[in-house]
Amino acid sequence: xxxxxxxxxxxxxxxxxxxxxxxxxxRVLLTREMAVIALLVGVLVWSNLNVPNFNxxxxxxxxxxxxxxxLLIALPMTLVIITGEIDxxxxxxxxxxxxxxxxxxxxAGLSIPAxxxxxxxxxAVCGAFNGFLVSYVGLPSLAVTIGTLALYRGIAVGLLGTxxxxxxxxxxxxLAQDRIGTSSYPVVLIPIAVLAILFALLLHFSxxxxxVFEIGLNDEAAHFTGVNxxxxxxxxxxxxxxxxxxxxVYYTLRYGSARGDxxxxxxxxxxxxxxxxxxxxxxxxxxxxxxxxxxVLIGALSSAMRLESLTVNVINIVIGGLLVxxxxxxxxxxxxxxxxxxxxxxxxxxxxxxxxxMHHRKGDx
Amino acid sequence: xxxxxxxxxxxAVALVASLGLTACGGNSDxxxxxxGGGKTTVTFLPKNLGNxxxxxxxxxGKAAVDEFGGTYAEVGPDTATPDAQVPFINTAAQQGVxxxxxxxxxxxxxxxxxxxxxxxxxxxxxxxxxxxxDCRDLFINQATAEGIxxxxxxxxxxxxxxxxxxxxxxxxxxxxxxxAWIELMKKDLAADHPNIKLVDTVYGNDDDQTSFDxxxxxxxxxxxxxxxxxxxxxxxAAAARYxxxxxxxxxxxxTGLGTPNQMREYVxxxxxxxxxxxxxxxxxxxxxxxxxxxxxxxxxxxxGDKFDxxxxxxxxxxxxxxxxxxxxxxxxxxxxxxxxx
Numbered sequence: 001x002x003x004x005x006x007x008x009x010x011x012x013x014x015x016x017x018x019x020x021x022x023x024x025x026x027r028v029l030l031t032r033e034m035a036v037i038a039l040l041v042g043v044l045v046w047s048n049l050n051v052p053n054f055n056x057x058x059x060x061x062x063x064x065x066x067x068x069x070x071l072l073i074a075l076p077m078t079l080v081i082i083t084g085e086i087d088x089x090x091x092x093x094x095x096x097x098x099x100x101x102x103x104x105x106x107x108a109g110l111s112i113p114a115x116x117x118x119x120x121x122x123x124a125v126c127g128a129f130n131g132f133l134v135s136y137v138g139l140p141s142l143a144v145t146i147g148t149l150a151l152y153r154g155i156a157v158g159l160l161g162t163x164x165x166x167x168x169x170x171x172x173x174x175l176a177q178d179r180i181g182t183s184s185y186p187v188v189l190i191p192i193a194v195l196a197i198l199f200a201l202l203l204h205f206s207x208x209x210x211x212v213f214e215i216g217l218n219d220e221a222a223h224f225t226g227v228n229x230x231x232x233x234x235x236x237x238x239x240x241x242x243x244x245x246x247x248x249v250y251y252t253l254r255y256g257s258a259r260g261d262x263x264x265x266x267x268x269x270x271x272x273x274x275x276x277x278x279x280x281x282x283x284x285x286x287x288x289x290x291x292x293x294x295x296v297l298i299g300a301l302s303s304a305m306r307l308e309s310l311t312v313n314v315i316n317i318v319i320g321g322l323l324v325x326x327x328x329x330x331x332x333x334x335x336x337x338x339x340x341x342x343x344x345x346x347x348x349x350x351x352x353x354x355x356x357x358m359h360h361r362k363g364d365x
Numbered sequence: 366x367x368x369x370x371x372x373x374x375x376x377a378v379a380l381v382a383s384l385g386l387t388a389c390g391g392n393s394d395x396x397x398x399x400x401g402g403g404k405t406t407v408t409f410l411p412k413n414l415g416n417x418x419x420x421x422x423x424x425x426g427k428a429a430v431d432e433f434g435g436t437y438a439e440v441g442p443d444t445a446t447p448d449a450q451v452p453f454i455n456t457a458a459q460q461g462v463x464x465x466x467x468x469x470x471x472x473x474x475x476x477x478x479x480x481x482x483x484x485x486x487x488x489x490x491x492x493x494x495x496x497x498x499d500c501r502d503l504f505i506n507q508a509t510a511e512g513i514x515x516x517x518x519x520x521x522x523x524x525x526x527x528x529x530x531x532x533x534x535x536x537x538x539x540x541x542x543x544x545a546w547i548e549l550m551k552k553d554l555a556a557d558h559p560n561i562k563l564v565d566t567v568y569g570n571d572d573d574q575t576s577f578d579x580x581x582x583x584x585x586x587x588x589x590x591x592x593x594x595x596x597x598x599x600x601x602a603a604a605a606r607y608x609x610x611x612x613x614x615x616x617x618x619x620t621g622l623g624t625p626n627q628m629r630e631y632v633x634x635x636x637x638x639x640x641x642x643x644x645x646x647x648x649x650x651x652x653x654x655x656x657x658x659x660x661x662x663x664x665x666x667x668x669g670d671k672f673d674x675x676x677x678x679x680x681x682x683x684x685x686x687x688x689x690x691x692x693x694x695x696x697x698x699x700x701x702x703x704x705x706x
Contacts, residue, residue, distance in 0.1 A: 053460045058485065062455040164447075166473035173477060255448045257474030262448060306456040311414060312443045 032278035032333070033290030036326075040297040047304040054307055060184040065177060065254060067299035068188050069094065069247035069263065071292065073270045074277075075199040076239040078291045081274055082203070083215040083233055084283025085134060085141040090244040091266035092152035093126050095259075097248025099156045102165030102258020112172045116249045120242055126152055127241015131234035141237075149267065157260030165258040176253035188250065195243070200288045208232065216283030272323045273298050281327065298322075405435035406462040407656050409649070410453050412470050412494065413445040417626065417706040418645055419468065422493065425649030426466060432675050433657055438462070447471035451478045458482035464656035466649075467501075468493040476500035488659040492652040493645075498685045502659055502666045505652045507643040508693045510542070513596070514549035516641045516693040517620055518558065521592045524618035524638050528560035529591035532583050534604055534621075536571040536597040546596050564590070569600045576603035584613055595621035601640060605631035625696055625704040632701050644694040645706060651677055651690055 028034070047054040073090050080087050097119040104115035126148065133144045178187040203209040211232050214222035219229050252258045277294025279286030298319055305315045409426050411419035423439050430437035440456070442449030447470040457465045458481050465487050469475055472495065479489050479500050492505040521531055533550070535543045547566060554561050564587055569576025576599060584590060595601040601621040605628060608614050614636050623640040631637045651674050658664045658672035666686040673679050680688050696704065 056459050056461075058455070058459045058481075062452070062459065066452055066455075164471060164474065166471065177477065251448070254477075255451060255474050256477055257447055257471055259446070259448075259471075259474075261446060264444070264446075302452075303456070306440070306452060307459060309438050309440060311440070313414075316443075 031287075031290075032329075033287050033293065035329075036277055036290050036297060037293045040293045040300065043297060043300050043304065047300065047307075051304045051307050054304055057184055059303060059307075061179065061186060063296075063299050063303050064184075064186050064189055066303070067295050068186075068192065068254070069251050069266065070269050070273055070299075071192055071295045072195065072247040072250070073240065073244050073266070074273050074291050074295050075195055075288070076236065076243050077270050077274050078277070078279055078286055078288055079199070079203055079209075079212050080141075080236050080240055081271070081279050081281065082212050082283055082286050083236060084219070085233060085236070086145065086271070086281075087127075087130060087141065087237060087240045088145040088267050088271075089126065089130060089148040089152055090240055090247075090270060091263045092149050092156065093123050093241055093244035094248040094251055094263040094266060095156040095261065096126065096152045096159075097123050097245035098252040098258045098262040099160045099260055101249055101252045102168075103159060106165045106167065106258075112169065112253070119249055120245045123245020123248070124238050124242040126245075127238040128234070130241065131237030134237060135230040135234040153260070153264070156262075160258065160260045162260075166256055168253060168256055172253050173256045176250060196288065196292060203288055212236070213284055216280075216285070218284075269298070272319065276323055276326045278326075405430075405433070405464070405657055405660050406460075407435050407437055407464045407466060407653055408457050408460075408462045409437070409439045409441075409653075410450065410457070410465060410467045411439070411441045412450075412468045414439075414441040414443060416445075418624070419493075421704065421706040422468075422645035422649035422652075425646035425651075426653040427649075428646075429650040429653035429657075429675060433654070435463075435653075435657065437653075445470050447474035450475055454478040454482055457487055458485040461485060462487055463660040464488040464490060466490045466492060466652045466656055467496075469496045470494075472496050473500075488656060490652050490656045490659065492648055498687075502686065503655055503664075503682070504685070504687045505648060505655055506687050506689050507645075507648050508691075509689060510545050510549055512692050513622070513641070514546045515553055516695065517546075517594050517596060517622070518550050518553045520620040520639050520641060520695065521594055521618060522558050522561060524620065525561070525591040527558060530562050530564045530587055530589050531592040531594060532565040532567065532587060532590055533563065534576060534579060534583065534593055534595040534597075534600045535566060535568050536600060538568045540571075543596060550594065550596075569595075569597070569603065571597055571599045573599060573603050576600045577607050580604040580607040581611075584611070584617065590617055592618035592620070595619065595623075597621070598623050598627060598642075601637075602627040602631075605636050609634055609636040622693075623696075624706060625701050626706060628696070629701055632696070632698055639695050639697040641693040641695050643690055644704075646704075647677060647694070648690055650675065651680065651688065655680070655688055 053059070073094075077087060077090065100119040100122055101112070101115045104110040104118055105112060110118070130141070130145055130148055133139050134141045176188065179185060180187055180189070203212060211222060211227035214225065214227050215229050215232060223229050248263070251262055255262070273295040274291050275281055276297065277286070277291030279291060301319060301322070302315050305318065407426070407430050409423045411423060413419070427437045427439070440453045442453065450470050454465065454467070454475060455478055465482060467475070467489065469491055476496055479496065483489060489501040490503045490505060491501045493507060495501070495504045498504070525531070533547055535547060537543070551563060554563060565583060567579045567583055569579045580593070580603065583593065593604055595604050601619065601623040604619055608617060608619055609631055619637050620640050622642050624642060628637060628640055654674035654677075655672065659666065664670035664672050664682060666682060668682055668684055670682040671679060682688055
């Protein structure tokens with residue numbers, strides 16, 4: 001007992017040394033995020049060479065249009081998962097926001113921007129409700145958001161029934177699919193890029209973001225170092241709600257149809273992409289560039305497999321398998337690196353997961 | 366330390382951006398190109414996969430594509446929603462397939478995607494379920510209201526010897542298509558079958574139990590009833606189930622619109638002699654030939670255009686760029702085992 005107590009203060013110092021003993025290029029390139037990015041580049045290059053029509057001008061255009069809602073929601077979802085929480089209600093908020101835009105435009109005669117603003121406010125309220133229950137009532141986010149997943153979807157389907165609103169002004173449906181000039185890039189990439197930069201600044205370059213990581217590693221410790229755990233989590237849920245509503249507005253205009261069952265099951269695609277991008281489901285670890293690469297990777301794989309005329313079942317199996325592998329690889333890599341560093345410090349074999357997390361934590365200090 | 370870490374993060378972001386840009390740049394100069402030279406590529410996109418009805422129709426499509434030596438493909442989502450259908454329409458545009466045969470999950474929501482595919486040179490044929498007429502090239506209509514009404518009256522007349530009391534078991538009282546068919550049946554009865562008397566119309570709301578109960582009540586209320594027409598697949602199956610276990614089995618005739626899978630056992634045990642629907646296999650077959658005619662330029666979709674559809678013969682394009690498959694198909698003991706939907 002005594003010896004373990006005595007050795008503890010030494011281990012972080014050793015780890016710090018170990019993690020900085022490698023040169024900069026290794027620390028930048030040998031990360032999970034870079035592995036995902038490398039995989040993405042590999043898939044893009046391979047598909048360009050081998051998949052018929054993948055190198056066509058429409059591929060990237062459709063790819064970005066398809067992944068836009070997932071990419072949007074993945075941004076705040078990354079922060080939520082890094083705190084060790086989860087939000088399963090996002091796709092239901094997309095559906096609810098879609099229905100609201102449809103009904104407010106069609107039945108109440110509001111213009112699209114006005115309807116969108118109302119939908120965003122409702123999205124924020126939905127998120128705030130989740131956040132309130134999780135942060136201030138102290139319920140587990142998994143249980144809360146499974147409940148609101150059903151609740152928000154129920155409201156969405158209840159409002160519009162089985163009908164669909166499909167008469168949106170062409171000006172807006174065209175905007176949702178417009179290209180930047182004559183390039184392959186849709187206009188929606190501009191707001192996405194702005195949001196991605198904002199979220200990257202928030203997560204990686206702000207005290208708030210530092211708090212997000214600390215909560216994920218140990219929320220009690222975070223509390224004692226001055227992080228307002230409740231408030232941080234609350235605002236993160238408000239963010240996911242609002243951004244999901246924004247994705248719902250886009251979804252409605254992109255497909256020109258407001259339906260209660262829009263985006264059913266999208267929460268799983270979002271969470272899959274976030275985890276694939278290297279975010280730990282246990283919290284405390286992850287980076288936005290990996291997540292963005294994860295989303296694009298799933299989109300590119302689906303696109304390539306559709307071009308190969310594979311059925312949707314095969315596509316689901318491949319993406320599901322990839323996700324399981326990526327989650328397993330976290331533990332596997334940590335175990336491997338523990339084995340190698342075990343030569344200098346055998347005690348590190350214990351607590352592999354914590355060690356993986358500590359690398360990151362130390363990196364931020 | 367802090368600075369270095371931020372630097373590395375920034376470096377990583379810059380790297381991602383540059384990778385993304387190079388990947389994209391490499392793509393933009395690629396040519397789209399339709400697949401191959403001579404072979405006509407036809408892709409079938411049903412409402413969803415794993416649906417026996419569409420398995421049958423797409424099998425008909427495949428037979429036709431094989432006959433004229435084209436390349437056939439079938440793709441589709443696992444749920445019948447328009448947003449799930451759109452990526453497959455997009456993929457067809459990317460592949461530059463010559464024709465896409467769609468059963469639309471929504472009349473309007475997929476029109477934008479169809480427009481993109483059309484501008485990429487793909488011909489769009491809808492079948493089974495249409496989009497707005499302005500966004501596709503051709504619609505293959507399975508049956509007209511007149512044809513559906515007439516076949517059911519003809520079948521019941523044949524089975525009850527053209528005289529006696531009949532009743533109708535419909536779906537909901539406000540169902541537009543049901544009411545249109547019932548009106549046409551009444552006209553047809555008055556004009557051509559003066560000895561048949563329509564004594565009652567009841568509504569089972571397309572609910573199995575309600576339809577079952579209404580059938581029972583109908584037979585109680587009209588002891589001289591000789592036949593029932595149920596122009597809804599739910600209604601006819603429920604009525605057949607009631608008749609098959611009651612004393613009226615074989616005495617009261619039943620016909621209407623049903624599917625072979627639901628009706629097989631009642632046709633075999635003698636409860637039902639015949640019922641009608643269209644033949645989805647022929648529908649897919651015709652759609653494939655129509656797609657081929659559009660691609661070849663034989664037809665453009667304007668009224669009066671004629672094209673040849675293999676074993677089904679010659680067809681003419683009607684108003685609103687619609688091609689009618691023909692009279693509904695009558696299923697009975699002799700042919701029901703050929704159909705698996």
